[in-house]
Amino acid sequence: MAESMKGMHRSHRCAEVTEREIGAKVTLMGWVQKSRNKGGIIFVDLRDRTGVMQLIFENGSIDGEGFEKAGKLRSEFVIAVTGTVERRSGAVNENLATGTMEVRVEYLRILAEAETPPFPIEENSKTKEEIRLKYRYLDLRRPDIQRNLMMRSQVAMLTRQFMAREGFLEIETPMLGKSTPEGARDYLVPSRVHPGSFYALPQSPQLFKQLLMCSGYDRYIQIARCFRDEDLRADRQPEFTQIDMELSFVDAEDVMDVNERLLAYLFREVLAVDVPLPIQRMSWQEAMDRFGSDKPDLRFGMELVNVSEVVKGCEFAVFKNALELKDGSVRGINAKRQGGMPRKKIDKLVEFAKGYGAKGLAYAAIQEDGTLKSSFAKFMKEEEMTALVTAMDGQPGDLLLFAADRNKIVWNVLGALRLELAGEMGLLNKNEYRFVWITEFPLLEWSDEENRFMAMHHPFTMPMEEDWDKIDTDPGSVRAKAYDIVLNGTELGGGSVRIHQNDIQEKMFEVLGFTKEQAWEQFSFLLSAFKYGVPPHAGLAYGLDRLVMLMAQEDSIRDVIAFPKVKDASCLMTQAPAPVDGKQLEELAIAVCSREE
Known part of the structure; x- marks a missing residue:
């Protein structure tokens, strides 16, 4: 029967116990990884997020009732133990940080019993991903996934610390905004108070962070949740996290400089890897000609x-x-x-x-x-x-x-x-990290589907001054003041110098097929702000998920996100998305129509 804490307090996590504690009493709590009953002695591997500690239950060192309880322990039971740290009497396990020690248990408390899990809780699981994601709360107990999520937490924390030292302010921008054209499809949120109207979840904080530059907050940072209703792949999710930033009174080199130093700091602190600076630059044209890709793998x-x-x-x-x-x-x-x-x-x-x-x-x-x-x-x-x-x-x-x-x-x-x-051919070494900045992207790309030019990045990207005179005669040849940071063939993030002059911004909208009225209807708040003194500004956003995926040497961002979606944007664990009650739809003035296939 499960017991409560009853005043017990954990003194250490498993891997926090070192040889300095030999001879000392400790209280550990966690999950049973496995149990081996040898008759008069029972060995149990206790697991928590830091690692594993071997426990010994032996008649004489623990009372008879405790030894009897220890004999009932099974995989994934949650237990608390108090005992003395000793050197291992048996073989040393060099694969464990605690492999030279064990804890001789004097007191055991079973905090929760567990059914047999549907798959083994072990590293590098061979269980089908669909099963693991259905029981994600169990999958998250795997040590490799826990290391990934701890690394993600460390990357976010170190980023905040570094950017604060660089004078950045962390400011939150709205989750409920206005749907705008261009880019991927929005996720829409119906308004009960304004029937027939919808908010859009942010694809990025782009417009709001530009408005913050207009408002004088000259260095902005946010670890921002973003949403895009687009087809998924290994490094894409419908909801994801960006390390988002914007700077005033800067040009492209200033943005690249602070980000190079950020990346070097993260890789040194998290992986003990030195990133040589400055990071290599390569124009978009050179990248395409040499590698056939604007995110070239240079390994x-x-x-x-x-x-x-x-x-x-x-x-x-x-x-x-x-x-x-x-x-x-x-x-x-x-x-x-x-x-x-x-x-x-x-x-x-x-x-x-x-x-x-x-x-x-x-x-x-x-x-x-x-x-x-x-x-x-x-x-x-x-x-x-x-x-x-x-x-x-x-x-x-x-x-x-x-x-x-x-x-x-x-x-x-x-x-x-x-x-x-x-x-x-085995040429992709995951222990090698080759960064490159890709610069001078085309400002526009032709869409056969839309029969017009589309912004390659977004409509607020500054063209290169030396190409601006071709915007009417040869718009496809105009280069942008845009830059992507690429690592081992994956785009980590992208950014650009922004347009801060009204006449250039209006011309961009014209080239993209907007009338002046349409542009003002969609972006009036931004264009109005530009009338009141806007500084030159530029920014960049990383995909935090992609960055951690590469640092953790994983092949999918699903392995560095706590609760990811699958390829059809559904959650196998919660069964989201799901139908809602008719009363909720009625309150929102929404009718659901069946779609003819």
């Missing part, structure tokens, strides 16, 4: 090579047709020492490339004796093939892969293929 080479000039004039239709396109190109990557890859595996790579928009994938495998096995050599002259292999630095044993299409498709295909091959 390995296999860079893209533009061979358009080399194959110009050849008769291979795939290359020839691509080069006739307005923005077409032929580019390749060299997978070193992969020339012996079986044809079936190459065919899988072709199908993989098709998933990213390619019509196919041309390849040339250089055998160890220098001969070629190629899908297209028969359409090329010998000297053309030799020039192509030379341009790709092809050596015996290499596999050359080529994509030919519009630049956007070629980049997507080879950028994804480069990462896929790196994974298969």
Whole structure:
């Protein structure tokens, strides 16, 4: 039968006990990891969030009733014990911080009994994620998940401390705001007081933090909850957390400087890893040309090579047709020492490339004796093939892969293929941290769906002054004062210098297809504020979840979030979202219609 605390007080957590406590009495509390009954002696591993301590129950050191209770202990029972710390009489466990010690128990109290859990509470669980998320309260007991969440707490705490020393003020912005166009879909919240009207949960605190700059709070920081109704993937959730900041009287370099120092501080304090400063800068154009991605992974080479000039004039239709396109190109990557890859595996790579928009994938495998096995050599002259292999630095044993299409498709295909091959070739070292700033993004990108230009970041991003004269004649070539911080192929965060002049902001809205009336209807509070003296300002926001995911060397942000959603944005544990009572809908003046499939 479960007992209450009855005045017991924990003196230590399990891993807080050190060899200094040998010979001392301690009181520990936690969960039974496992119990081993050897007859006259019972060994129990006690677990809490810090680690595990071995307990010994032996007739003579604990009264008969206590020994009898110890014999009933099962996995996940919650217990409190008082006993004396001793050196282990048996083998030392070098995998535990407490592996040289044990506690000889003199008093036991069972605080809660437990049914057999639906899966073992252990590190690196092989249980299906769906089961673990259904019983997330049990999954959260796993030591690896607990370490991740403790790391997350530490990162948040250290960020607050660092930013406070840098003069930042932590200010909360509203959760209930106004729905605005651009960006992802909003999560809407109906208003009971204003029937037919809705709040929107914030996709980011963007407008409010710009207003704070207008109000004179020249350094703002917030660890902010944000919401986006978009399709999920491994590093995306419908609700997530940003380290959000904005600074006044600064340019891009000032923002990058304080954030480089923040990242170096976090990695040194949390992981004992030194981040060399300054962090490398790379323009968006260079990143796309070299890596096929604006979030390049710099831990390995296999860079893209533009061979358009080399194959110009050849008769291979795939290359020839691509080069006739307005923005077409032929580019390749060299997978070193992969020339012996079986044809079936190459065919899988072709199908993989098709998933990213390619019509196919041309390849040339250089055998160890220098001969070629190629899908297209028969359409090329010998000297053309030799020039192509030379341009790709092809050596015996290499596999050359080529994509030919519009630049956007070629980049997507080879950028994804480069990462896929790196994974298969074991080139992704999780202990290596390669940061890079990506700068000079295009200000705008064309949307075929909307048939207009869209802001690549958001409508408040400052264009580069030297490109502004092209905003009417060639808007697609205008670069932005935007910058993303990337780590090991993952975008950690992004930011920009903001527009603080009304005329430029109104022109941006015009280019994005807003009339002046529409712009004022949606953003009147911001545009009005700009009339009353707004300082130059810039900012940045990190995905806290992504940052901790990479620091913890996990593959999914679900492993660093206490209660994550799954791919359809539902919670397997609480069964959210769920229908609500008809009375609630009536109060909100909402009718739910069935959707025809």
